[in-house]
Amino acid sequence: MLRERFIEYLKIERRYSPRTVALYRKYIDDFYNFVVPLSDADNKNERADRSERENEREFMTSLMVRSFIAATLESGLSSRTINLKLSALSSYSNFLVKHGFIESNPVKRVKKPKQSKRLPEFHTTSAIDNYIGKSMDKDDIIASRDRIMVLILYSTGIRRAELANLRIGDWDIGRSLFRVIGKGDKMREVPVPDYLHNELIQYIELFKDYYPNNDDKFLFLTDAGKPIYLSFVNKVVKRELSGVEGLTGKRSPHTLRHSLATHLLNNGADLNSIKEVLGHSSLAATQVYTHNSFEQLKKVFLTAHPRAKK
DSSP: OHHHHHHHHHHHTSOOOHHHHHHHHHHHHHHHHHHSOTTOHHHHHHHHTSOHHHHHHHHSSHHHHHHHHHHHHHTTOOHHHHHHHHHHHHHHHHHHHHTTSSSSOGGGGSOOOOOOOOOOOOOOHHHHHHHHTOOOOTTOHHHHHHHHHHHHHHHHOOOHHHHHTOBGGGEETTTTEEEEEOGGGOEEEEEOOHHHHHHHHHHHHHHHHHOTTOTTOBSOBOTTSOBOOHHHHHHHHHHHHTTOTTOOSOOSHHHHHHHHHHHHHHTTOOHHHHHHHHTOSSHHHHTHHHHHHHHHHHHHHHHHOTTTTO
């Protein structure tokens, strides 16, 4: 079946995450459940005798996509979710074009609903400083692991999946940087600040003694000695950042990533440098942080302006 071939393509060739693959599968199934009258047995039997090419050409049209989106809008779903559905259908359509089942991508002729821009949440530098300044038992492997995980997420801005896949050998101690494999299997080098460099040395020495049989050489393991996973990273970050003075908002790996980007920009780093550190494929993805920087500037300006309170 074509849809199953497409899902395998996403998994194997595009190397999409399991969550993204599951969402694409659902959205494409939603579309076909809408456009194909499954309850009509006669039509269903008639379609079974036709080729996949004929079925796809009948259903994957701009008119069908518009009808699907119109019904989705009426159901009250957000513009963001609708645009994700369109992205899934567009990817599937490109796959069909590539394999000769349809002549062109019909989704390109469908206007996307406007989506309000959400500024990335970030923590203040003072709140991050409060976390870094917390005391801990450096001989406690679990406490050390959790702290180093948070410090790496903030100090390097890497994604949680990139953190989970880090090996000890990915840290170049001589040059003080991590070699990170990001989206699309692209490798980038991310600098490690001095304060993190020194804590990493202590952590790895403790880690190697505690987990001598770490055959895969992962930098982080669970309490039971297994490779960490994405939800495990979420739990550690949420637990570590709880109760930190001045820290508000969402406590997540991505918020730490946003925080680093915003702090770098506010302290004079150029967008291209931030783009390379974060592993963004285009500058457009990095430019969102200029809005956060402007909001901070606006706040300072209105507080300091001599006429602002009059």
